[in-house]
Amino acid sequence: MGGAERTAKKRRQQELAAKSDGAKAVAKARGGGDTKRTAAIVATVVIIVGIVIGGLVWTNASKNATEGQTIPPESVAAELPEARDGAVVVVGEESAPITVDVYADFLCPVCATFEQQYGEQLKEQVEQGTVRLRQHMLPMLDERSDPPGYSLDAANAALLAADAGKFTAFHDSLFASQPEEGKRAYDDEQLIQLGRDVGITGDAFAEGVRSGTYDDLLQREMQRVADDTSLHRDFGDGNVGFGTPTVVADGEMVDLADEAWLDKLVASQQG
Structure with a gap:
């Protein structure tokens, strides 16, 4: 083989080696890109999963915010005369010149504002001694x-608390720590514990709640009230229909938009 041929052969070998090295470099570069892309996709998926799980945990915790809680008992400044009259709790003296009927639900946020x-x-x-208050918890x-079921359970417990002479404290406590509508409220055992905390003794209350x-x-009573057209109003x-809170004073529905009602x-009685 002559020198020219050897030179040409060597040049071809170098060219082939260069092409091979280039192909390897391209493959390596492509492989690196795929790795980076894969890592980015995995990281994104991990973030999304974390957000979803975190959201579910937060939603579940929010929904069950009352679980395991003790309802704080509210103190009552004065012992008011109270007695259950069927499904109504009457607070105050029969001789009071003004009778006010309040129709409310323990889960109703507007009732809590009232x-x-x-x-x-x-x-x-x-x-x-000016007002006799008739509480209709519906x-x-x-x-x-x-x-x-919470509205019914709470109303039942409130009537039982009235039987024990502790309606006002029980009623005030449930409104002061009202659970959020649409989420977990309080169960029977939490209502029973509140009864104990406001001073209800004996087993009748707990048995009646359960x-x-x-x-x-x-x-x-709920059906009777819903059917009573004198308690209906136009919601605009x-x-x-009927809604809570509804307040009636001496037979006339009160306009709660008037804050001085x-x-x-x-004043009308004193004048």
Whole structure:
């Protein structure tokens, strides 16, 4: 083989080696890109899964916020005369010149706002002998807790608390720590513990809460109230019916948009 041939052969070998090295470099580069892409995809999936799991954990914790809690008992400044009259709890003296009927649900957030705004004022008027308060605690929102049933359970427990002479403290405690509508409320054992904490002794209260002593009575009262057209009002969207809170004073429905309704009512009797 001549020198020229050897030179040409060597050049071809070098060219083939260069091509081989280039192909390896390209393959390596491509492989590196795939690895980076794969790592990025895996990281994204991990982040998404973390967000989903975190969201589920937060949602579940929020939904079950009342689980294991003890309902804080509210103290009552003065012992008010109270007695159960069927499905109604009457607070105050029969001789009081003004009778106020309050229709409410323990799960109703507007009812809780009503209590915050007027609860103490009403108790003051009861204590002074001006107002006799008739509390109608209704299971109107019984399907709005998870699981359903809290409105009825709470109303039943409140009537049992009235039998024990502790309705006002029990009633105030449930509104002060009202569970959120659509989520877990309080179970029977939590209601029973609240009864103990406001001073209810004996086994009758706990037994009555667990067995639903007044469930049928309350459901009949709910139906009666819903059918009573004198308690219906126009909600402004073409929907006319009963809603909570509803307040009636001496047979006349109160306009709760007038924040001075109670002062005016008391003034009218004193004038």
